[in-house]
Amino acid sequence: MGESVVKHIHVAVGVILGPDGRILLAKRPDHLHMGGRWEFPGGKVEDDESIQQAMTRELKEELDIQVEAMKPLIEVRHDYGDKQVFLDTWFVTRFSGKERGVEGQELAWVSVSELSDFRFPDANQPIVEALLERLG
Ligand SMILES: Nc1nc2c([nH]c(=O)n2[C@H]2C[C@H](O)[C@@H](COP(=O)(O)OP(=O)(O)OP(=O)(O)O)O2)c(=O)[nH]1
Numbered sequence: 535m536g537e538s539v540v541k542h543i544h545v546a547v548g549v550i551l552g553p554d555g556r557i558l559l560a561k562r563p564d565h566l567h568m569g570g571r572w573e574f575p576g577g578k579v580e581d582d583e584s585i586q587q588a589m590t591r592e593l594k595e596e597l598d599i600q601v602e603a604m605k606p607l608i609e610v611r612h613d614y615g616d617k618q619v620f621l622d623t624w625f626v627t628r629f630s631g632k633e634r635g636v637e638g639q640e641l642a643w644v645s646v647s648e649l650s651d652f653r654f655p656d657a658n659q660p661i662v663e664a665l666l667e668r669l670g
C-alpha cells in the first residue's frame with residue numbers, strides 16, 4: 535500500500551472548559567495505547583457519526599456528562615508508526631452533569647499554566663501550544 539493512502543483514525547478530542555477557565559484532563563489506563571499519559575477525554579468517531587455525535591457519546595461514556603456546546607480548536611494529524619491518528623479537537627464550552635471517571639480513570643482540572651506539568655501523548659503537543667496561544 536502506498537503511503538498516500540494511510541488511513542488516520544478519526545478521534546474526537548474534547549478540551550472541556552470549566553466555569554473558572556480550567557481544563558479537564560483524564561489519565562489513560564495503563565493497558566491502552568499511550569497508557570499512563572494524561573489526555574483530553576474523547577475517543578474514536580464511528581463511521582455513521584458526526585464529530586458532535588461522537589463527542590457527545592464519548593464524554594457520556596467516559597465522564598457521564600452531557601455536552602451542550604462545542605466549537606473547533608485544532609486538527610492534528612500524527613503518525614505513531616504503528617498507528618496514525620487524526621485528533622479532531624474541539625472546545626467543550628458548555629456541559630451539564632457532574633464529571634466522574636466512569637472507567638475508574640483519574641481526573642484533574644488544570645489551569646493552562648499547569649499544562650506543562652502533565653505528560654501527554656506525543657501527538658498532543660500542537661494542542662497544548664494552541665491552548666497556550668488562545669488562553670495562556
Ligand atoms: N482521547 C484522546 N485520544 C488521544 C489523545 N492523544 C492521542 O494521541 N490520542 C490517541 C490515543 C488513541 O490511539 C486514540 C484514541 O483512542 P481511545 O482509546 O481514546 O478510543 P476510544 O475511547 O474510542 O476507546 P476504544 O474503546 O475504542 O479503545 O487517539 C487525547 O488527548 N485524547
Ligand SMILES: [Mg+2]
Pocket residue numbers: 575576577578596
Ligand atoms: Mg477514549
